[in-house]
Amino acid sequence: DVSKSMLAEDEMVPEEGKKLFAIPNRLNRARYSALYIISALRGEHAGVFMFASKGISIVPLTTDYGYCQYILKHVNDATIAIPGSDLSQAITTGVSLFEGSSRKTVKAIILISDGEDISDDKSPIYEAAERAAAQGIAIYTVGIGMGQGVLIPIRDSGGNIEGYYQ
Secondary structure, eight states: OOSGGGGOOOOOOOGGGTTTOOSOOHHHHHHHHHHHHHHTOSSOOEEEEEESSSEEEEEEEESOHHHHHHHHHTOOGGGOOOOOOOHHHHHHHHHHTTTTOOOOSOEEEEEEEOOOOSOSOOHHHHHHHHHHHHTTEEEEEEEOSOSSOOOEEEEOTTSOEEEEEO
């Protein structure tokens, strides 16, 4: 999830992750978590996608974990200005990574998000999840954040807080 709400600073980054991510926000905690997951892979295919109101595939399925890690380390959170998350788009984008895959192995999407969704109608989320399940794709969710509304800081190019999003 790369929506604006992921810039809320209600998360901690573990000590070993502070060298990579100095600001303790939801996005950096999500990035750290994804890096940790990828570091545990041993020959499985992995891909990277990001979403806010739309989803985009960044890295197709690969065993090049170094490239996946490079992308996750270098997402520029200073340029994130997209409000809202569409979780149905996230699932649809994750499922699209498996298109053309003839592998008969376990398929899973790990969705890391604060769970905030822009839609009042949750049926598209359920429909997307059902389409994934019909294709044998499991969805695992990792929740980030305190689960309540918090202020989202606006930082200048030096990293100083100059205000808050309303």
